[in-house]
Amino acid sequence: MLRDLGSLSVDDVYCVSADTQTEGKGRGNRRWISSRGCAMQSILIFVEESQAERCWGLSEVMAVSVAEVIDGFMGRGSCRNTQLKWPNDIIINGMKVGGILRAEAITDAGSKEGKIPVVVGVGVNVDVEQEILEQLKRVRWPATSLRSCEGCDWRADLTVPNLREAILEQFVINARLWREELESCYISPVVLHKLTGRQVMVGEKIRVRDGDGRIMSGLHSGVDEHGYLIVTLADGKREVLARGEFLYGDDQPTGDT
16 A cells, blocks of 8 residues: 555545455455455555654554444444454444454655554445355354344445544544653553443453463453553463453454455
């Protein structure tokens, strides 16, 4: 994304959207293909080099932004409680409707100003054909679309373009809060509160594989101020995971977007 552009303004936010996706890249170099009916976009912002380590928090900023926007498109008859599954899934009624991925942009734009470019990508199924969704085999959290969610009443203006625009606007608002925090805080207290309140499986027994390949079991104890997963082991010790994935069945990861 934007790898061939060398004259970007560090004061601007850039967004690239697509109607379909044939060469999408997920976590762990997984390849993703998305059909029409999915709101896909990648947003690029510039961050001070001194805040490079805090960029982890931008994934959570996006997650909260997406959840807030989806809730805003729900009608009065719906239970407005879009949930989040660490590290990058959007969940409604126990089913996955979207996902998020953060990555550094492949460009040297911003280096003269002491800034680095960061891209946060998001995809939300709005009205994807059921036949396509059924091809996405998942042990838990099966894929669905917003329009297919049972018990959800949606506003008439829920469309892919409108959802993309609303997500971009909300992300810019929440990213501004993130920028204003101290460097020691990866996520602003306001965003962290929203993030914690939407996490699925908190208090439940889980099985995870961390970024080094270690597998552990324990209780899901929420996320910390960096957006890292907290796992309480049987002996009471707490493990904090910056990277990882949940395991179900025969040690199969849940996948991501």
